[in-house]
Amino acid sequence: MKANVYAAALGLLGLALTSNSASAQAPAPHRTCASVEVLAAQLAADPGLAQRMAAINNQAAQFAKSNQATNATAAVTLTIPVVVHVLYSTTSENISDAQIQSQIDVLNEDYHKLNADYTKTPSAFAGQVADVGIQFVLAKRDPSGLATTGIERKSSTTTSWGTADKIKSTSTGGLNAWNSSQYLNLWVGTIGGGILGYAQFPGGAASTDGVVISPVYFGRTGTVTSPYNLGRTASHEVGHWLNLNHIWGDDSGACTGTDNVSDTPNQGAENYGKPVFPHVSCSNGPNGDMFMNYMDYVDDNAMFMFSTGQSSRMNALFGTGGARVSLLTSMGGVAPSGGTCPTPASLAASSLTNTSATVSWAAATGAVSYNLQYRVSGATTWTTVNQTATSKSLTGLTAGTTYQYQVQTVCSGSSSAYSGIASFTTTGGTVAYCASKGTSVAYEYIDYVALGSISRTSGADAGYYNGTASSTSLAAGSAQTISFSAGFTGSAYSEYVKVYIDYNQNGVFTDAGELVVSAAASTAATTRTGSFTVPTTAKNGATRLRVVLSDNSATTSCGSYSYGETEDYTVNITGGARLDGTTVRTSGTTGLADQYTLYPNPATSVLSIARPLNMDPEQAFSVRVYDVRGTEIKGLSFVDGQLNVASLRTGIYTLSVSDGSKTSHQRFVKE
Template sequence: MTGLCCLATGLFAQDAARNCSTMEVDARLRAEDPGYATRMEAIESFTQEYVSGSAGGTRSVVTIPVVVHVVYNNATENISDAQILSQIDVLNEDFRRLNADAASTPSWFLDEAADTEIEFCLATVDPSGNPTTGITRTSTTKTSFTTDDKVKQTSQGGKDAWPRDSYLNLWVCDLGGGLLGYAQFPGGAASTDGVVCDYQYFGTIGAATAPFDLGRTATHEVGHWLNLRHIWGDDGTSCAGSDLVADTPNQADENYGCPSGTRVSCSNGPDGDMYQNYMDYTDDACMNIFTNGQKTRMHALFSPGGARASLTSSTACAGGGGGGPTCDVPGGRSTTGITESQASLNWASVTGATSYNVRGREVGTPTWTTGSTTGTSINYTGLTAGTAYEWQVESVCSGGTTSGYSTSTNFTTLGGGGGGGCTDFGESNNSKGTATTISTGVTYSAQISSASDVDWYQFTTTSPNTRIKVSMTSLPADYDMKLYRGNSVRGTSENAGTANETIIWNTTSSGTRYVNVYGWAGAFDAADCYDLIVEVSNTSWRTDGSEMVIDEVWGNAIVGIFPNPAKELATVNYFSVQEDMNVQLAVFDILGNRVMNLSSEVTSGDNLIPINVQSLPSGIYVVDITNGKSHYTEKFIVE
């Protein structure tokens, strides 16, 4: 059964915009097929169980065989193979976060940005076992199609689906009424399973038409096919809906066109709406991100018992085992053991790889130094102290095929330290944009070399549930520091004099963080170095025997909810409160229904507010907390 549809309004005008009738179509499906709702509920229950038990991190890459059914009434609609291939390229780039505009993702959302580890290949074997290009072409007398699924039926002038257990069916045709495309959630009928796109909004060349000419209509619709919802939750601006993903901001409604800056809704500041998400409604040029939570939700489909698990064993692409390219770009890349003259380059093992090619160079220079190994690490030696380097790695698989090189991983060698007159490590790093990459677990020595100098560092964590401890010791002057996630301050340490500075932050997401070191009031510089180390572990800071995860800073108070997921009791922490006050809490289900109201008096200092969730069905909820001056909202899961 068809699940979602996207339309373009004001076509061929400068203000052309997407407009979907998702909930109306979904309501029709539930009315036509009572079993559809039951199947969707079962899939959602399975998904939430998978999400609750998922450890995140690197998974096996899933490659999905694709068949593109071109149903055309005239030569223009009979799009070229090249246009189809351009769309497959976009899908692979977007889902693996290899898209060039990934660089446009705001820094405050980089922690959530995900390589979904899902790839797509045009099928090379048809359902009868015969060779195929993965493209079918059907001439029709129909001048256009709608969301009634006739394009998926040969008897109605369309083309029958290939078995969904082995293929993603993509139909390309003329969709009437300004439709861009629509998709079917897992759980619908096998005969209509897949995605439909208008020929004008498919791929990046040929008939592709602006502002939907970068292939993101298919990216959006395949996201739906993989069980993703619209990012705003289709709640009619109530802020009570949910896309069933924990790491996307709660936002009021869809975004159109190409917004700029920060758009705050549903009290989701300072970061605001994630209008760059592929599941929003912005123009193709403004979409560039899936999140780790969306990745986990999609991968639930491919786990044992998942609704699309059979695709992982499809042999519809050359090589079998899920089809498609069997030589993947290595993930899990990190740089460790950095000294003044060498570093260890590391990556995750790739199934089918017989060796790896590695290349490195000083940033800004044209020449690469290359090497190869059969292992998953290599020593990069002969380096210059205090210098920025970048490196890339590719897999070499059987038959000599290669994955192509990864994107660059950057690091800076140590610049000396310890005692007076030390070299100022990592310069020039006077802004977040020029932050020096450091490794966790390594002590770095540096100095504030002038009264106006500041130091910026960046580091990356790969585990979604980590305790981050930043320590600054051996201070020669009154230095202070801040910890950032994107543009948001996550911790500050401003002890007086030369006392050590420490920030501890527990987080549920992996990604890049920044440390800013500065002299008190910008007044100090010194000839001696301070020592800085970032330590990461999976042992969280605990308060009163329960895990305390600091998620956001609400005014001067630290607000969060733990444990998340919760079974019987969820607790809101409200720490570092400056004054006594009354706090109101409301809990909403994913449909926007208010299911609980609470009121609590809090005092200055640290407070814990319990929420009994025993009576709530398993699922995703939103808690809205207000102190009379501002709101704080957060999604949490009840198991």
């Protein structure tokens, strides 16, 4: 059993080369899988992916607990329709239908314990060899409901596709994925760099979901190259697609990683070639490593089993709440009978309000009814509605939220594939800001603010002035100078000025970089200036500028203070991107009002966690840290709001914060 402790950070995961410049596919000296490196890039680009993966892992753990008796099923529970996209620049890369079918055959044998070589499993592990209960079939019905061979081909001038997913998009010369909620997409094309293949784990983007394999390692006939000529590269990579990790836990031999499976021995590092049993590492004798497992790196003829724990983890994806449960109802593997049942087209959304929307589609010939699925963008489960009409009013939605939807035609005796995913965003969702006001302006106040087209000279405004009707545009990445001055009644006192901009538009000014000017104390009534640079990652659109003048250096962006004044204005950010913020969103009923702030992020040794402004300063809270696989990391010191992360390796982590009644989740980076 793998130790449930820190797995290796992203920079040390896996050993695959990821060169995009190799011009030819030479036989690899060792098996190289780039799935973990690809995952690292996706985690860096998608702030929500780590949290989605953690939820998928939690669901898998719960599934294992409640389904112990079904870990080693002997019956076929699922048949997954497969589409193979072949990209070729030479005749040999344009592999034959027979070679493709041989790969489907291998998958069916390996995932259904029909491979003759499983009997080579050492007696120590023989009782753990699993019939996963999953079969595969080349698609017989395409996303439009038409008959298909499940194979599509495209000639290309690209000789090496690399691992940046260019092979998965027509816009970059490849072929687009078919609806990944209904098909397993396999791309066959030379990757380069000695890489055999790579896969996308559950939770990633639908447009890139699937597996890529170089043609000389695909199937067991035709152009395949020894020692990876038995189709086991696909068995390995489809295992990743079904949420399996490398069996050694990707910890570079540290013996501290985990593959999130309970019945695989703790293993030091990957094995190559044809190890001799027992091969002992990490003090796992006398039986040693389960190197014959498909998720190790041995030669094709040396791997021949999944464990019962791995079977449970894969089957969890098709249980209640599973990330790939939609494949259970896919019609992609069923040939159209008689006339086809066409997939709905012309999806549209209208009548958008804060809490409702109407979605519609064109009538499909032969339709008896339609299945409509919708979800919050990024969620892993759908809400499904069956109806006969070609439009549906959706209610009870959340303001300012993007939803995805797709539609399936139900005909007499058959159903179409689901349409491509469309989306809409509800209106509203206006951000509310905390109050900030000086109790007295008897002595000092703001009498001048100027930034861009904002220029206002004034007297005292009773401690607060709402100038949000005045605005100016700020380009992301641009250097800016704001001018301000204090007005005095009678004697001049030392005044501090702080300027805030809510760059990520989340309703607070406590995120990193949002205090843009902090001017030292001055008794001068003359105009002073402060300079700042707008982050290139700021979110486009209108947001709040707040200027606070106070005689107290401890005055912040919110609340009442004794002497001074606050003024609010509007700035419009242009040319930016959404800020990867450091504010934790809670799952409690108070929503955006409850916000923890993480800083600095990225962190090197200490990560500070600040309570929400509306939280009792004496209220205790606890924290947990998870790696990219959802495995909790133990032993980190957390004292007085500071988490010691010095022992973590470089990578991306998920922080969970709990105050006993609600739990928050956010990503942070360890440098």
